[in-house]
Amino acid sequence: MRWRDAALGFVATLVIWEMLALLIARPVFPPPTRVLLVFARHIAGDLGWHTLVSAGRVVAAISLAVLAAVPSGLGLGQIRALNRLFSPLIYIVHPIPKIVFLPVILVLFGSGNLSKVLLIALILFFQILVVVRDEAADLRPELIMSVRSIGAGRRALFQYVYLPASLPAVLTALRVSVGTAVAVLFIAETYATSSGLGYYIVVESWGALRYPEMYAGVLAMSLLGLALYFAVDGLDRRLCPWREAD
Amino acid sequence: MIQVHDLTFTYPNGSAIFERFSWTVERGEAWAIIGPSGCGKSTLLYLLAGLRQPTGGQVLIDGQPLARPRPRTGLILQDYGLLPWATVWENAALGLRVRAFYGPDGVHTPRDETLDDRPARVGQWLRRLGIDHVAHHYPHQISGGQRQRTAIARTLVLRPDLLLMDEPFGALDALTREDLQNLTLELRAEQQLTLVLVTHNIDEAVFMGENILVLGRPPNREALVVTNPQAGGAGYRQQDAFFTRCNELRELMGEDAREMA
Numbered sequence: 001m002r003w004r005d006a007a008l009g010f011v012a013t014l015v016i017w018e019m020l021a022l023l024i025a026r027p028v029f030p031p032p033t034r035v036l037l038v039f040a041r042h043i044a045g046d047l048g049w050h051t052l053v054s055a056g057r058v059v060a061a062i063s064l065a066v067l068a069a070v071p072s073g074l075g076l077g078q079i080r081a082l083n084r085l086f087s088p089l090i091y092i093v094h095p096i097p098k099i100v101f102l103p104v105i106l107v108l109f110g111s112g113n114l115s116k117v118l119l120i121a122l123i124l125f126f127q128i129l130v131v132v133r134d135e136a137a138d139l140r141p142e143l144i145m146s147v148r149s150i151g152a153g154r155r156a157l158f159q160y161v162y163l164p165a166s167l168p169a170v171l172t173a174l175r176v177s178v179g180t181a182v183a184v185l186f187i188a189e190t191y192a193t194s195s196g197l198g199y200y201i202v203v204e205s206w207g208a209l210r211y212p213e214m215y216a217g218v219l220a221m222s223l224l225g226l227a228l229y230f231a232v233d234g235l236d237r238r239l240c241p242w243r244e245a246d
Numbered sequence: 247m248i249q250v251h252d253l254t255f256t257y258p259n260g261s262a263i264f265e266r267f268s269w270t271v272e273r274g275e276a277w278a279i280i281g282p283s284g285c286g287k288s289t290l291l292y293l294l295a296g297l298r299q300p301t302g303g304q305v306l307i308d309g310q311p312l313a314r315p316r317p318r319t320g321l322i323l324q325d326y327g328l329l330p331w332a333t334v335w336e337n338a339a340l341g342l343r344v345r346a347f348y349g350p351d352g353v354h355t356p357r358d359e360t361l362d363d364r365p366a367r368v369g370q371w372l373r374r375l376g377i378d379h380v381a382h383h384y385p386h387q388i389s390g391g392q393r394q395r396t397a398i399a400r401t402l403v404l405r406p407d408l409l410l411m412d413e414p415f416g417a418l419d420a421l422t423r424e425d426l427q428n429l430t431l432e433l434r435a436e437q438q439l440t441l442v443l444v445t446h447n448i449d450e451a452v453f454m455g456e457n458i459l460v461l462g463r464p465p466n467r468e469a470l471v472v473t474n475p476q477a478g479g480a481g482y483r484q485q486d487a488f489f490t491r492c493n494e495l496r497e498l499m500g501e502d503a504r505e506m507a
Contacts, residue, residue, distance in 0.1 A: 146327025146397075149295050149315050150341035150404060151354040159347070160340065164331045242331045242384045 006226065030212045039216040047213075050200040051220045057113060057196065058185050058228065061120035062174065068121070069128035070170060074162045076129075077136020078154075094130060098123045099184055102191070111192035119188050120181050127180075128173045135169040136162050168243060171236045178232060182225040197221045247273040247308060247408065247440050248294060254302030255289060262465040263289050266303065269459065269469040273407075276434060276441040276477065278455025280448065282499065285461040287444045291412050294442060295321045307408065316408075317345075317356045320401035324413040326393045328385045328400075334392075335381040338399040339368045345404070371399040375429075391422040398430070402437065409434065411443040415450065424483075427454055431478045448499075452491045453483055460498050470498065 014032045021031035039047070076083045102119060109115040139161065147161050189198025197217050205214035237244065248271035255264045263286035271277055279287045292298040293305050296312040296319070305312050307319070315321075328337045342364045348354035372378040375395040380388050385396070394414060401409065411430070415423040427450065434441045445451050451458050458472040474491055482488050 140325070142323050142325050143327055143329070145292070145295075145297050146321060146323050147329075147340070147344075148297060149319070149321035150344055150400070151315060151317055151348070152344045153348070153354060156344045156347050156354075160344065161329065164329070167331075240331065242333075242386075245384050245387060 006230075027209075027211055030215060035212050035215040035219060038212040039219055042213065042216055043220070046204075047200065047216055047220055050195060050197050050217070051224060053195045054185055054189065054197040054221070055224055055227075057116050057189075058120060058181050058224070060113075061117045061181060061185075062124060062178075062228075064117060064121040065124035065128055066170065066174070069125045070132055070163075070166065073129045073132025074136050074158065074166060076133040077139075077166075078162065083133065083137070090126070090130065090133075094126045098126075099187060102188065106192060116185065116188040116193070116196075120184050123180060123184055124174075124177050127177045128170060131169040131173045132166045135166045139165055168236075168240050171232055171240065174232045175229065175236075178228045179225060182221060182228070186221065197224070247271055247275075248442070249306040249309075250290075250293075250303070251306065252303035253293070253300050253305065255286070255293065255298070256301045264300075265465040265467050267466050267469065268303075269471075271440060271442065271457075273440055274438060276431070276454060276456045277443065277459060278451035278457075278477075279442065279444045279459045279461060280446065280451040280455075280495065280499065281461030282463075283446065284464070286464050286466055287446075287461050288412050290461070291321075291410050291442065291444050294408075295319060295410055297321075314353070317354065317359075317404070318406050319408045319410060320404060320406035322394075322397050322401055322409070322411045322414045324416045326385070326397040328393060328396055330385055333382050333384055334377055334388065334396050335368060335372065337385070337396050338372060338403055339364060341400055341404040342367065367403050368399070371403045375399050389422075390418050391426060394418065394426055395429075398426075398433070402433065406437075406439065408440045408442070411441070413445055414443070416445070416447070423450075430454070448492050448495050449483075452488060452495060453477060458495065460495065462499070472498070 017032045021029050042048070043051070076086060098119065101122065105115045105119050105122075109118055144157065144161065147157060152160065185196070186198040186201070189196035190202045193199050197220055201214055201217035201221070205211070205217055248269075250267060250269040253264045253267045253269075254262070256262045279290060281287050289298065293300060294307070294312075296305075296315040299313075307316055310316075321327075329340065332340065342361060345355040345359055346361050346364070350357050350359045369378065372381055375398060377388075377392050377395045377399065380392055385393055388396075397414075409430075414430075415426050418426065430441070430443075431454065433439070441454075443450075443454050445454070452474060454477060455474055456477045458474055460470040460472060462470070472491070472495060476482050476485075476487055476491075
């Protein structure tokens with residue numbers, strides 16, 4: 001999606017929102033003009049701080065998930081015996097909604113940043129692991145043979161073949177899971193914390209009946225999701241230029 | 247240069263492709279290997295490339311048993327084996343990058359390899375093969391002939407002395423195929439290469455192979471060799487001797503091919 005499309009979508013959302021606010025005419029549904037004013041006033045202050053905390057958590061979780069899932073996925077895709085050993089486990093664990101582990105993770109890792117980052121990373125890990133594994137396993141044997149024939153051992157194959165071959169799959173998995181990551185972040189930040197957009201929206205605003213502030217938080221969270229989505233798109237263009245070449 | 251000695255190769259499912267099979271290739275010779283599908287010709291090439299290991303017997307190159315791919319052997323496959331995410335230039339330079347990755351260790355890279363002149367070597371081969379104008383294109387943006395030229399550049403930039411080709415021109419149209427057959431023989435003479443080319447195309451085997459190894463229904467036990475000294479000569483494709491040799495080969499292969507079909 002281009003910036004122009006995003007801007008158009010944003011304007012359309014504001015127009016529909018304004019009309020709905022006029023129709024509903026209750027404090028729980030303030031018009032966007034009022035919310036934008038509150039947003040502008042608070043983004044340089046407490047809202048900005050909570051947004052930065054949330055962004056830090058979600059970026060840390062994405063990085064952790066990629067760093068753990070890509071090598072594991074490549075290993076499973078390359079080494080059949082390893083895949084045979086682990087695939088039943090992945091098959092069973094992958095469909096479990098990991099959010100249900102929130103209490104366990106809170107008990108094990110405390111109520112700080114670590115537990116929130118781990119919960120999001122855990123969800124992303126399986127989504128990335130599965131696509132990278134399948135991508136590495138589907139590489140044509142002729143391609144591997146021909147690169148091995150010019151002297152590549154396992155390390156060089158990893159760097160020059162498996163890693164670049166799996167990049168598009170990693171980015172696709174990320175694009176799909178960015179929304180999930182932000183949603184899980186919201187839930188995780190409503191428990192046992194005093195920072196982050198989830199806390200700002202639920203505890204500081206909703207709990208205090210400060211509806212315009214609550215919507216400013218929702219807006220910040222949406223913008224965070226959008227920024228992550230654009231970041232993945234930018235990485236795609238930078239790391240996979242062959243996908244755009246005609 | 248190549249000595250295949252008492253080679254036995256059996257697939258894990260138990261089907262034997264070679265049984266005590268022996269065959270010799272001298273340095274500088276041009277060989278074609280032909281036979282019906284499933285006869286083991288590609289398997290033999292992968293054994294010569296060090297990408298498969300014999301079940302029994304030995305494959306020796308320059309007197310050394312092959313435990314892994316040998317740095318001075320080049321392999322070119324039908325589907326070009328190019329990296330789809332790398333440009334023509336990056337693909338042609340891949341072998342040199344792999345060598346730089348390991349350094350001159352004598353295993354992945356010859357000990358006497360010099361890598362300072364990498365860009366010059368790649369550029370020289372892209373120009374020699376007439377693909378320098380597509381250097382920054384990706385494989386899906388160029389023609390089949392250009393892709394195969396890229397694969398040849400990637401191999402020759404590594405200065406091989408043995409060139410193994412597995413049905414390299416099978417996916418090309420007739421004119422491009424003849425053009426690349428001529429180019430391959432020209433480069434073979436220029437670079438003093440030993441050439442072993444696997445094909446299922448009788449015309450190609452007769453035009454390219456000064457010696458033709460005919461494989462039949464597995465397990466192959468004896469090397470059936472047809473000598474073809476006129477191979478590669480200018481105008482050979484139009485001569486009576488060419489057609490006679492093609493017919494001779496067709497008859498030799500016919501029985502096995504019918505049985506395997």
